[in-house]
Amino acid sequence: MSRVVDRAGTWIGWALFADLASAFTLTFGYMFSKPVTMQYPDKEKWLPYSRYRGHHFLKRDEEGEIKCVACELCARICPCDCIEVVPYEDENGNRHPAKFEIDTARCLFCGLCEDACPADAIALGQQYEFSSFSSRDLVIGRDDLLDKPGKAMTGGGVVAARLNTDEDVLVETSEPHGYNWWRNIRRT
Amino acid sequence: MELLVALGLIAIKVALLIAMLLLLPLPLTWLERKIAGHMQQRMGPMRVGWHGLLQPVADGIKLLTKEDHIPAEADRFLFKLAPILALAPPFVVFVAIPFGETVSVLNAEITLYVSNLNVALLFVFAVIGLEVYGVIFGGWAANSKYAVLGSLRTCAQMISYEIPMGFAVIGVVMLAQSMSLVDIVRAQSDLWNIVYQPIGFFVFFVAGLAEAQRIPFDLAEAEGDLGAGFHTEYSGIRFAFFMVSEYVIVLLVSVLSVILFFGGWNGILIPLPPLLWFALKVAFFIYVFMWFRFTLPRYRYDQLMAIGWKVLLPLSMANIIITGIAFT
Numbered sequence: 199m200s201r202v203v204d205r206a207g208t209w210i211g212w213a214l215f216a217d218l219a220s221a222f223t224l225t226f227g228y229m230f231s232k233p234v235t236m237q238y239p240d241k242e243k244w245l246p247y248s249r250y251r252g253h254h255f256l257k258r259d260e261e262g263e264i265k266c267v268a269c270e271l272c273a274r275i276c277p278c279d280c281i282e283v284v285p286y287e288d289e290n291g292n293r294h295p296a297k298f299e300i301d302t303a304r305c306l307f308c309g310l311c312e313d314a315c316p317a318d319a320i321a322l323g324q325q326y327e328f329s330s331f332s333s334r335d336l337v338i339g340r341d342d343l344l345d346k347p348g349k350a351m352t353g354g355g356v357v358a359a360r361l362n363t364d365e366d367v368l369v370e371t372s373e374p375h376g377y378n379w380w381r382n383i384r385r386t
Numbered sequence: 387m388e389l390l391v392a393l394g395l396i397a398i399k400v401a402l403l404i405a406m407l408l409l410l411p412l413p414l415t416w417l418e419r420k421i422a423g424h425m426q427q428r429m430g431p432m433r434v435g436w437h438g439l440l441q442p443v444a445d446g447i448k449l450l451t452k453e454d455h456i457p458a459e460a461d462r463f464l465f466k467l468a469p470i471l472a473l474a475p476p477f478v479v480f481v482a483i484p485f486g487e488t489v490s491v492l493n494a495e496i497t498l499y500v501s502n503l504n505v506a507l508l509f510v511f512a513v514i515g516l517e518v519y520g521v522i523f524g525g526w527a528a529n530s531k532y533a534v535l536g537s538l539r540t541c542a543q544m545i546s547y548e549i550p551m552g553f554a555v556i557g558v559v560m561l562a563q564s565m566s567l568v569d570i571v572r573a574q575s576d577l578w579n580i581v582y583q584p585i586g587f588f589v590f591f592v593a594g595l596a597e598a599q600r601i602p603f604d605l606a607e608a609e610g611d612l613g614a615g616f617h618t619e620y621s622g623i624r625f626a627f628f629m630v631s632e633y634v635i636v637l638l639v640s641v642l643s644v645i646l647f648f649g650g651w652n653g654i655l656i657p658l659p660p661l662l663w664f665a666l667k668v669a670f671f672i673y674v675f676m677w678f679r680f681t682l683p684r685y686r687y688d689q690l691m692a693i694g695w696k697v698l699l700p701l702s703m704a705n706i707i708i709t710g711i712a713f714t
């Protein structure tokens with residue numbers, strides 16, 4: 199009996215375009231839901247999570263001395279062969295890199311250099327805006343790497359920002375926290 | 387003198403009409419992209435002008451300055467002719483389309499149509515049928531397999547959907563006892579045709595979707611399997627011609643739906659100026675077109691043919707018979 203009713207229901211629905219109607223109500227509903235677009239770079243910007251693997255940076259120890267001991271382990275493990283380290287020995291007999299260059303044009307941001315480093319000297323930070331017109335500009339030297347921003351402390355949010363068209367193409371923001379992007383996702 | 391004034395009036399009307407039809411695709415592309423965006427929880431164009439309002443202008447400039455490429459093995463004459471053949475018929479059709487009764491400008495009564503043909507409906511269908519030449523020539527001349535496939539599909543599709551479309555409006559003609567679009571609208575001043583002709587409207591609208599090559603019947607330019615269908619090889623301004631023609635046909639089918647089935651410029655309940663009523667209804671149908679586009683998937687080719695010949699054609703014939711029995 200119920201099967202007959204079911205089938206009759208299917209046929210009535212089919213004749214009255216019930217499936218079409220539900221499709222149209224769905225798209226109509228979506229039309230008035232809030233867009234999930236992050237308006238980067240005009241209005242908003244994404245703050246990466248603290249685990250985000252962005253631009254590399256080199257760390258300093260408490261005395262302000264570069265932590266890297268120029269063991270070249272990162273250069274060895276790098277699958278893209280994009281790190282070049284030239285060591286020197288200072289007056290106290292400590293090894294440090296005289297030259298430390300990362301070719302970010304070749305880097306695949308796997309983070310293996312960070313894992314391999316015995317001195318916890320290199321890591322992949324939060325910066326992700328470093329496009330350039332020339333691949334030569336993407337080879338980053340030791341002193342630049344020391345100045346790069348570190349890991350994100352908070353993050354995983356969308357913050358208000360503005361495009362800074364004056365000097366570099368960088369998106370400025372002053373907000374430390376943002377809203378969670380996922381809040382606008384419709385789950386039905 | 388009389389003649390000169392009349393001629394001048396017609397020239398002004400035609401110029402206005404052409405300007406409107408050429409400019410209307412600009413806001414329509416913007417609207418379509420906005421609606422697409424919001425239905426997919428995106429924003430659509432946002433960066434050129436306020437909420438991307440100037441985006442169509444930017445796109446137009448881009449198309450105008452693009453290289454106009456003609457494939458090496460193409461039939462150059464047909465290749466250049468095709469966009470014009472695709473563009474002209476939809477424009478010509480609007481000669482017979484009324485937008486309202488009359489308005490008085492400077493104490494003179496001016497009719498809101500270029501001409502009130504007594505066979506307007508026939509004229510519309512005859513001329514719009516010519517549009518298929520542009521599509522066929524475009525696909526054939528480009529000497530590209532995607533374009534040929536697209537134009538073959540279009541050819542079959544347009545011819546088979548024109549038949550139910552033509553049959554579907556016969557019911558309307560029977561009700562109004564006239565083929566003049568003005569008379570048809572006048573006949574609906576009490577009750578809109580949609581009340582008497584729901585089947586007719588259904589067939590007309592579905593066939594109209596196919597005629598305008600919109601989803602779910604956009605097999606001619608199925609992006610997924612044919613590149614861009616018959617205009618795959620077109621670029622620059624010639625491509626823009628095809629786009630404009632597509633939007634003008636969308637407008638045409640919307641206008642025809644309103645005139646034939648939704649009472650033209652006759653309003654209900656709220657007394658608004660007739661022209662405004664007309665524009666609102668047409669805008670609604672244009673929205674429905676876009677709404678369909680971003681809701682439905684595309685039919686398979688055999689399904690398309692089956693719907694045309696096995697569903698719409700019998701339905702439209704049944705509609706004629708029912709109308710004939712009920713209203714004589």
Ligand code: SF4
Pocket residue numbers: 272275276277278279280281300304305306307308309310311312
């Ligand atoms: S992240 Fe990977 S590819 Fe990039 S420098 Fe480190 S090890 Fe090499």
Ligand code: SF4
Pocket residue numbers: 265266267268269270271272273283314315316317318319320
């Ligand atoms: S960054 Fe770490 S792994 Fe690389 S050379 Fe320096 S100490 Fe060695």
